[in-house]
Amino acid sequence: MLIIKVGGGKSIDTDAVASDVATQFQRDPNLVLVHGGAETTNEIAEQLGHPPEFVESESGFTSRRTDRRTLEIFEMVYCGLLNKRWVEALQTRGVPAVGLSGLDGRLFEGKRKDKLRIRRNGRRMVLRDDWTGTVDQVNVDLIERLHAGGYLPVLTPPGASFDGEAINVDGDRAAAKLAAALGADTLLILSNVPGLLANYPDEGSLIERLRAKELASALELAEDRMKKKVLGATEAIEQGARRVIFADGRITEPITRALDGGGTHIVA
Amino acid sequence: MLIIKVGGGKSIDTDAVASDVATQFQRDPNLVLVHGGAETTNEIAEQLGHPPEFVESESGFTSRRTDRRTLEIFEMVYCGLLNKRWVEALQTRGVPAVGLSGLDGRLFEGKRKDKLRIRRNGRRMVLRDDWTGTVDQVNVDLIERLHAGGYLPVLTPPGASFDGEAINVDGDRAAAKLAAALGADTLLILSNVPGLLANYPDEGSLIERLRAKELASALELAEDRMKKKVLGATEAIEQGARRVIFADGRITEPITRALDGGGTHIVA
Numbered sequence: 001m002l003i004i005k006v007g008g009g010k011s012i013d014t015d016a017v018a019s020d021v022a023t024q025f026q027r028d029p030n031l032v033l034v035h036g037g038a039e040t041t042n043e044i045a046e047q048l049g050h051p052p053e054f055v056e057s058e059s060g061f062t063s064r065r066t067d068r069r070t071l072e073i074f075e076m077v078y079c080g081l082l083n084k085r086w087v088e089a090l091q092t093r094g095v096p097a098v099g100l101s102g103l104d105g106r107l108f109e110g111k112r113k114d115k116l117r118i119r120r121n122g123r124r125m126v127l128r129d130d131w132t133g134t135v136d137q138v139n140v141d142l143i144e145r146l147h148a149g150g151y152l153p154v155l156t157p158p159g160a161s162f163d164g165e166a167i168n169v170d171g172d173r174a175a176a177k178l179a180a181a182l183g184a185d186t187l188l189i190l191s192n193v194p195g196l197l198a199n200y201p202d203e204g205s206l207i208e209r210l211r212a213k214e215l216a217s218a219l220e221l222a223e224d225r226m227k228k229k230v231l232g233a234t235e236a237i238e239q240g241a242r243r244v245i246f247a248d249g250r251i252t253e254p255i256t257r258a259l260d261g262g263g264t265h266i267v268a
Numbered sequence: 269m270l271i272i273k274v275g276g277g278k279s280i281d282t283d284a285v286a287s288d289v290a291t292q293f294q295r296d297p298n299l300v301l302v303h304g305g306a307e308t309t310n311e312i313a314e315q316l317g318h319p320p321e322f323v324e325s326e327s328g329f330t331s332r333r334t335d336r337r338t339l340e341i342f343e344m345v346y347c348g349l350l351n352k353r354w355v356e357a358l359q360t361r362g363v364p365a366v367g368l369s370g371l372d373g374r375l376f377e378g379k380r381k382d383k384l385r386i387r388r389n390g391r392r393m394v395l396r397d398d399w400t401g402t403v404d405q406v407n408v409d410l411i412e413r414l415h416a417g418g419y420l421p422v423l424t425p426p427g428a429s430f431d432g433e434a435i436n437v438d439g440d441r442a443a444a445k446l447a448a449a450l451g452a453d454t455l456l457i458l459s460n461v462p463g464l465l466a467n468y469p470d471e472g473s474l475i476e477r478l479r480a481k482e483l484a485s486a487l488e489l490a491e492d493r494m495k496k497k498v499l500g501a502t503e504a505i506e507q508g509a510r511r512v513i514f515a516d517g518r519i520t521e522p523i524t525r526a527l528d529g530g531g532t533h534i535v536a
Contacts, residue, residue, distance in 0.1 A: 044344075048315055072349055076312075079367075080348025081340055084426070084434060087371055091432030098372045098410070099347075103355055105366045105419055141417060142366070149413050151373055158352070164359030166352055 001030050001184040003241075004255060005175035007191040008036035008082065012249040017190065018089035020255040025095050025152055032143060032182075033097075034155045034175040035086055038064070041077040048073060055118040055127065062224055063116070063132060066168040071131040071158070074168055075101070078156045086154050098146055099154040102135070103166050107143070108159030108174045110136035112167045133167035135159050135174045138181035176232030180239030187236050188258055189229055190249030195264030196222065196230070210266045212237040233266055243267045269298050269452040271509075272523060273443035275459040276304035276350065280517040285458065286357035288523040293363050293420055300411060300450075301365075302423045302443040303354055306332070309345040316341060323386040323395065330492055331400060333384070334436040339399040339426070342436055343369070346424045354422050366414055367422040370403070371434050375411070376427030376442045378404035380435045401435035403427050403442045406449040444500030448507030455504050456526055457497055458517030463532030464490065464498070478534045480505040501534055511535045 002024065006017055021033060042052045050073060053065040066074065083099040090097035102108025112133040115126050146153050155178070159169035172189060179187035198205035200223045210218060215234045222230050233244040247263025248254060270292065274285050289301060310320045318341060321333040334342065351367040358365035370376025380401040383394050414421050423446070427437035440457060447455035466473035468491045478486060483502045490498050501512040515531025516522060 044316075047317075048312075075352045076344035076348035078348070079352050080344035080346070084343045084347055084369060084371055087369075088432065088434045091371065091374065091428055094432070096373055098368065100366065100368070100372075101352060101355075103352055103359065103367075105364055106359065142419070145413055145417050149409060151410070160356075160359055164356065164362070166356045 001182050002028070003032050003034065003175055003179040003182070003184045003187045005034045005172060005187070005189045006036070006249055008038050008040060009192040009249070010039055011192045012190070013251065013254070014085070014089060016252045017249060017254055018086070018093060020253050021090060021152075022093040022095050024255050029150060029152065030147060032153045032155060032178065033086065034171060034178065035082060036171040037078045037082040037156070040082060041074055044077050045070065045073045055116065055120065058117045058119060058124065061228065064168060065116070065127065066131045067129055068131065071166060071168060075158060075166065078158070083154060083156045090152065090154065096151050097154050098151045099156070101156050102159035102169060102174060105139050105142040106160040106164070107139045107155060108135040108157070108169055108177070109139065109162065110134040110159055110167070110169065112161035112163070112165060131165070131167050133159060133161055133169055135169050135177045138178050140181050143182065170228055172229045173232040173235070176236035179236045179241040183240045185242045186259070187233070187241050187244045188255065189233070189244065189246050190254055190258070191229070191246070192250055193226070194248045195246040196226065200226070207264050210264060212266060212268050215266065237266065237268050269450050270296065271300050271302065271443055271447040271450070271452045271455045273302045273440060273455070273457045274304070274517055276306050276308060277460040277517070278307055279460045280458065281519065281522070282353070282357060284520045285517060285522055286354070286361060288521050289358060289420075290361040290363050292523050297418060297420065298415060300421045300423060300446065301354065302439060302446065303350060304439040305346045305350040305424070308350060309342055312345050313338065313341045323384065323388065326385045326387060326392065329496065331384070332436060333395065334399045335397055336399065339434060339436060343426060343434065346426070351422060351424045358420065358422065364419050365422050366419045367424070369424050370427035370437060370442060373407050373410040374428040374432070375407045375423060376403040376425070376437055376445070377407065377430065378402040378427055378435070378437065380429035380431070380433060399433070399435050401427060401429055401437055403437050403445045406446050408449050411450065438496055440497045441500040441503070444504035444509075447504045447509040451508045453510045454527070455501070455509050455512045456523065457501070457512065457514050458522055458526070459497070459514070460518055461494070462516045463514040464494065468494070475532050478532060480534060480536050483534065505534065505536050
């Protein structure tokens, strides 16, 4: 089982990823694609007159402030524009892709944090009416049911709260939970960098091999967005995935090259 | 098997429909919900600076001109905003809904008409680069697979061309094809009128019972948007559905009341 998470950055080569997913699907159809979409969401939100707002949580992570209007724009871009773009790119390459959000069948289910504790200008604040949460469990049955029918699931945030509400969840950590729940051989995370960098943004400082127990120190040197990815990688390996690869989504054959040794490989 | 098609008009009572779907699902989980979204798509298209354009086909039907940008907005609204709104409304009511477009698993598959022959100001014209098409076949396997798992499929346009491209297809006719393919007992079409009206828009002129062979004459008196619905009803019954009901989606318990005799009932 291979779980591929592809970021939403505009430098990602969608055609190259889709073609390589199709190649991989011919070899072993037991795979899942998870995608993001933050950059495009920011653009559409601007166009619709509801620009994105980012907040810093008490634990130091940067998150999108997700009021109800933002959640709707998020759904339009992730579930509408981008999920169907990925499904179409795969369908035109002969792959029977089925696009779903984490809300559908509660694929990504977890706790909604309707109160968001943040720091702003050094002060602690509580934001209410927020629609974010965590992925605490994965609906393995629905994935297995689609695989049994020969379909390739293409998944995206949002997730579902335990009450069935749509919640903004982090795509990397959702993919990590999924890899753990499915006991995946490999979680491959494609983004717009070549992998984990010892000296970000120096792409020559790529870390090629890392043991899971060394991840905590890698977390220290990771840039902010990479932190969530590393945290997800740690969780995935602790909870059952065999290896995690961080690799470049801007190149041709990005999946084949990552599986052949490219990027940063992390094993237990 | 019950297929419920609910229109995208803003006067539709979403909460009432979702609650009644949940009630119906308790009685018999063998159902499918199909929804529209034209009105909201028009609004968002205006907000994004790409207002809708309608064209009259040679055969006299009014259609949305669907260039690539329109298709993307269409996907954002139908597959993102509205599909996830229906799924959330059902999930919060305890129904394990799974939202899919006709592109996913090629649920609604058919021929793309990339050349659109239209009449404009009395003149015949050909529009190119259009992304519309028809639903010629339905992926019954995917619906049955979801039903077997206890899930409720919530479906929406677009469909898939035979080459796997996304195409704008008519939701009413897609629902009719689905009802025929599944040999449904009932295709229930909820919209913002009480049913077929002998003298549109006089709601007192509701036609309560009609035989399928009388549909051709009903087509004469139908208003433009209702024409496609009546055409779909004719196809559904010709191809295997037992009955079609046109009923009011603006009232409480709209499904229960339609199944109890409300609206226009059409049988073979």
